[in-house]
Amino acid sequence: MSPLRYILEKEFKQIFRNPAILKVIFVMPVIQLIALPMAADYEIKNINIAVIDRDHSTVSNKLVQKITASNYFKLVEYNSDFEASMELIENDKADLILEIPKNFEANLYQEKATKLFLAVNAINGVKANLGAAYMTNIVQSYNADFRIQTITPGRFNELPIFEISSTNWYNPKMNYKIFMVPGILVLLITIVGMNLSSINIVREKEMGTIEQINVTPIKKTHFILGKLLPFWIIGLVVISVGFLIAWLVYGIIPLGSYFTLYLFAAIYLLVILGIGLLISTYSENQQQAMLVTFFLMMIFVLMGGLYTSIDSMPDWARWFTRLNPISYFIEVMRMVVLKGSGIVDTGKQFLIMIGYAIVINTWAVLSYQKRA
């Protein structure tokens, strides 16, 4: 019988005897998959706004009503004192100040033009950007309403107007969760796979058991495969649990086939586990391995296209993301889940992953030396 069988048997025994590992493998991903997409939402709500109304007219009143009715803004202050509002920004109680000048209504009716002042607290860049954009949108739509109400329409439009109407393909309601959940699932199996594999060989080094293994006639390839396969299987189980949660909790069923996803996941896991093993063979103790894994993970995650769009990165960074396995899986995951892409459509990603898996794992086997 193949020595590989004995190593696998031993690895599985060790994994299932470690209750902490089982919890980390199964409970943590479930909790994260349920909690993260609910909490880590791109849409920003509850932007605190302070309105300085120096006009106190019908028009200004309606504008403020429209703003607060939008659900995005929370009116924290309504006064006519700029200093007081500024203080709110300084104390982080308000994110935006909207100042409606005196004679706002009068100017609008008589001169057909008036101004609004918007001050944004830009400490939280994302919130500031979005808040200002939402506000501009609301004011513009208010402006359009106002014009319709006040201008007697001519026979033709006096000025040509472009109106853009858009449809959102693949995710018509722009459901944020359909977009995030598959991505987070990718991150989870990456974290589980890379961490488990990276501390595994190193653990044998720390315990000294590797010495005992090294004096046996066992082949390097068998040893590495014995380390890789259990986590590969666990990775596939974790992703299955993830799909189940995506369906039960979020109602997400891939448009494409599960087969494509599993096939890609199988190759992807080989890459991730290979990277873990590589870290493991180069590290001397678990602490080193964990730190390196952590740094790599952070780069992979932040540059993986889940939290920031790869297309908007500078050129050098885009080149870099081509080395990032996470970015391929997230891409494939979204293509299959949202667009229903098949193996042919994702052929490029498949080939790259296969190449990646071969390079990394060959390197891992070569770098593991049974002798110094």
Added chain:
Amino acid sequence: MAKLNSNAKAIIVDKVTKSYVNGKKKTTALDQISFEVTAGSLFGLIGPDGAGKTSLFRILTSLLLPDEGSVFVDGLNVQTEYKTLRQRIGYMPGKFSLYTDLTIQENIEFFASLFGTTFEENYDLIKDLYIQIAPFKDRRAGKLSGGMKQKLALCCALIHRPTILFLDEPTTGVDAVSRKEFWEMLQLLKAEGITIIVSTPYMDEATLCDQVALIQEGKILGIDTPQHIIEGFDKAIYAIKSPNMLQLLKHLEKDPAVEHVYPFGEFHHIVMKQKDSVIRIPEAAVMEKITPNIEDVFIDLMRSHAS
């Protein structure tokens, strides 16, 4: 495995040097070491901590490559024929290095399977050892006492019936009774025809070996049978005792006729510079000429090489 004939050499080490580079500092662990071990003998490697014992063991077991020199174990070159060699040797590292989360039985069976053999096949070789730990065979190795762990480790190192067994400090940190048992076990294994190489920091264990090598700072200071080593000692040695041992030690250290003096049990042992030199001793002290034991010889060898 075929038994080696008795005058064959189980191990031939020729001018082996190994040094470690740590930053810019170069530490020589083994310096031009040469020795031979006769097949079927019990060979002891005695030396203090840091003498290079473990480095030498790691080279002999093909885990470490020497910088210079050649090593043949069981007729195989450790640098090129290590794959065949690993089938034939058993190694028990100084640190307990079995799987603590596997049971006794699982550890033994796992290591047996790695060598392509089974527990049952070589049971007769480890039987004496195994029956001592058998009551706990379903206990995880991490939960065993020190003595049990050591017996288990020896079982695992023997399960594939090696021709040469390497034991790196097997008795360090083991109580006196277990140590005695362990050495008795080694004698039994030797009777089975297994060549045993054992390292130890305890000099009193030297007499239990067929041949001993004293190693210090990467050099072999002497290599012979324990009997010959003792006989080769030609200095005068005395044991001295007095009510105030500390003061006596300080007093003797200053005496120009004394080569060295060291506490030994309830006595101080004094080695004289000249065979016939006479020293002044305090009135209450009792001095007696003794025949040296192996420890006296080693201490003398080590002191004269250190200076």
